[in-house]
Amino acid sequence: MELWYTEQHTDNVRFSIKVDKPLYTDQSEFQRIDVFHSKEFGNFFTLDGLMMVTEKDEFIYHDMIVHVPMATNPKIKNVLVIGAGDGGTVRELTRYSTIEKIDMVEIDKMVVDVCREYFPQTACKLDDPRVQLYFEDGLKFVRSKENTYDLIIVDSTDPFGPGEGLFTKEFYGNCYKALKEDGILVNQHESPYYQEYAKSMQRAHKRIRELFPVCRVYQAHIPSYPSGHWLFGFASKTYDPLSDIDDKAWNSLGLKTKYYNTEIHKGCFALPNYVLELLVNAGE
Amino acid sequence: MELWYTEQHTDNVRFSIKVDKPLYTDQSEFQRIDVFHSKEFGNFFTLDGLMMVTEKDEFIYHDMIVHVPMATNPKIKNVLVIGAGDGGTVRELTRYSTIEKIDMVEIDKMVVDVCREYFPQTACKLDDPRVQLYFEDGLKFVRSKENTYDLIIVDSTDPFGPGEGLFTKEFYGNCYKALKEDGILVNQHESPYYQEYAKSMQRAHKRIRELFPVCRVYQAHIPSYPSGHWLFGFASKTYDPLSDIDDKAWNSLGLKTKYYNTEIHKGCFALPNYVLELLVNAGE
Numbered sequence: 001m002e003l004w005y006t007e008q009h010t011d012n013v014r015f016s017i018k019v020d021k022p023l024y025t026d027q028s029e030f031q032r033i034d035v036f037h038s039k040e041f042g043n044f045f046t047l048d049g050l051m052m053v054t055e056k057d058e059f060i061y062h063d064m065i066v067h068v069p070m071a072t073n074p075k076i077k078n079v080l081v082i083g084a085g086d087g088g089t090v091r092e093l094t095r096y097s098t099i100e101k102i103d104m105v106e107i108d109k110m111v112v113d114v115c116r117e118y119f120p121q122t123a124c125k126l127d128d129p130r131v132q133l134y135f136e137d138g139l140k141f142v143r144s145k146e147n148t149y150d151l152i153i154v155d156s157t158d159p160f161g162p163g164e165g166l167f168t169k170e171f172y173g174n175c176y177k178a179l180k181e182d183g184i185l186v187n188q189h190e191s192p193y194y195q196e197y198a199k200s201m202q203r204a205h206k207r208i209r210e211l212f213p214v215c216r217v218y219q220a221h222i223p224s225y226p227s228g229h230w231l232f233g234f235a236s237k238t239y240d241p242l243s244d245i246d247d248k249a250w251n252s253l254g255l256k257t258k259y260y261n262t263e264i265h266k267g268c269f270a271l272p273n274y275v276l277e278l279l280v281n282a283g284e
Numbered sequence: 285m286e287l288w289y290t291e292q293h294t295d296n297v298r299f300s301i302k303v304d305k306p307l308y309t310d311q312s313e314f315q316r317i318d319v320f321h322s323k324e325f326g327n328f329f330t331l332d333g334l335m336m337v338t339e340k341d342e343f344i345y346h347d348m349i350v351h352v353p354m355a356t357n358p359k360i361k362n363v364l365v366i367g368a369g370d371g372g373t374v375r376e377l378t379r380y381s382t383i384e385k386i387d388m389v390e391i392d393k394m395v396v397d398v399c400r401e402y403f404p405q406t407a408c409k410l411d412d413p414r415v416q417l418y419f420e421d422g423l424k425f426v427r428s429k430e431n432t433y434d435l436i437i438v439d440s441t442d443p444f445g446p447g448e449g450l451f452t453k454e455f456y457g458n459c460y461k462a463l464k465e466d467g468i469l470v471n472q473h474e475s476p477y478y479q480e481y482a483k484s485m486q487r488a489h490k491r492i493r494e495l496f497p498v499c500r501v502y503q504a505h506i507p508s509y510p511s512g513h514w515l516f517g518f519a520s521k522t523y524d525p526l527s528d529i530d531d532k533a534w535n536s537l538g539l540k541t542k543y544y545n546t547e548i549h550k551g552c553f554a555l556p557n558y559v560l561e562l563l564v565n566a567g568e
Contacts, residue, residue: 004298011302012324014288018296040296040478057477060556193341193507194324221505221513221556223477228512229505263554270551272344272505272543 369395490567
């Protein structure tokens with residue numbers, strides 16, 4: 001027999017991966033979690049059937065969500081990570097000895113438990129002494145925080161199901177308040193290519209733009225995500241990722257990365273005209 | 285019933301598009317040609333089952349294969365286009381009033397005939413008076429040319445079947461000879477992500493690098509191609525696409541483009557570390 005995992009990128013587009021072996025399946029309090037092994041992507045897991053992390057290309061997402069803000073402000077010390085149950089974002093953050101504290105708030109403990117078992121590649125730094133895990137709703141957690149973090153990373157699922165609250169104006173407003181006066185907010189920002197994703201991207205952008213003086217969007221090639229064209233949001237109270245990046249400082253750290261480099265940093269903010277148009281028209 | 289077109293991106297990865305209506309199918313002297321209509325991508329056509337052009341995203345490929353060299357050297361007058369039976373590359377070239385002559389060499393006349401019928405969006409400028417069509421093998425055509433073209437664009441299929449000769453050292457060597465002393469060669473350069481494509485990319489890069497003093501690779505997000513992460517090669521005898529681009533001159537032309545802009549031009553040459561490594565190790 002053959003076993004294929006299929007994700008519907010739209011009603012009319014499917015992406016399928018041949019599965020060698022299903023490794024895990026369960027329903028948590030919040031969502032269905034499945035883990036598979038495949039030849040092409042290694043282990044991968046899905047939440048409610050949607051692709052989250054593959055061993056083959058998780059480095060792209062995690063490089064881009066972490067190193068872009070860290071190269072922009074190397075003085076970041078206190079970080080809040082929301083979502084990110086696989087641990088990949090925390091793994092990249094812990095490579096900076098200058099970071100003192102990482103609060104990670106994941107609503108679904110079962111995701112973390114599953115990733116500890118099946119994704120040691122991403123979950124390997126969740127026990128770093130600087131990391132504090134909270135199994136709570138990120139939306140509620142951030143509400144009580146004020147002037148606390150240098151960086152907030154929203155590493156959420158898509159805005160359907162448990163991730164929905166992390167795309168609201170209330171949430172971004174609370175992030176603003178929880179950030180110090182030179183704080184940076186980075187979020188996974190969906191994709192511009194298929195209409196449903198593009199709408200989510202526009203909504204998120206409109207809301208963030210109303211709150212933060214600096215509001216930019218950058219892109220990466222993530223082939224296991226719908227369309228492979230994925231976006232991230234960079235918002236801040238002062239720092240600009242293009243004028244404030246300190247190439248030399250970041251390169252002198254000697255971090256080995258498989259995707260990110262300081263040229264990519266500068267290049268990834270250059271967006272295609274059709275994406276720029278979608279962003280300008282967001283919420284009109 | 286449901287009808288789905290499926291392309292195997294690897295033995296273990298499939299990309300499928302729901303087909304509203306098959307529009308055409310035939311076997312030419314060289315390859316099988318199929319045209320379909322779909323909700324998500326509009327009309328699209330395949331050669332030997334591999335995706336070539338979709339109405340939804342052909343603008344990305346054609347913008348990037350044409351405007352990058354044209355913005356680097358606005359004095360380009362004589363152009364040779366190899367392959368490109370759909371006409372999209374010629375369409376973009378004809379937007380430059382400064383171009384005087386375009387030789388287009390497509391081995392398979394049936395591709396052009398089919399595209400004239402089903403893809404007026406791309407084939408619309410094939411009758412421009414500056415365009416001369418040759419239905420010949422590009423490999424043979426270019427052999428007899430010397431010091432003739434300012435720009436050669438190799439808009440070929442993948443290096444399996446009829447496109448194979450367009451990835452050989454002999455072919456690139458003949459392109460070098462056919463170019464004037466400040467000539468530019470741009471070619472579709474496959475993808476770095478799945479192994480078989482990455483090998484083709486490495487082979488092409490190694491061969492071009494041995495011939496041209498300037499040899500760079502740039503990338504674009506083309507969701508209908510395998511992995512969505514697609515590369516182009518830029519090789520030349522003198523021009524460097526980053527130091528020689530004249531933003532102001534290009535922007536003053538007032539060309540409306542849906543993907544390309546001069547910021548993308550500068551950003552698209554910044555490649556991920558894993559791609560840089562594949563290129564450095566090409567042919568070792």
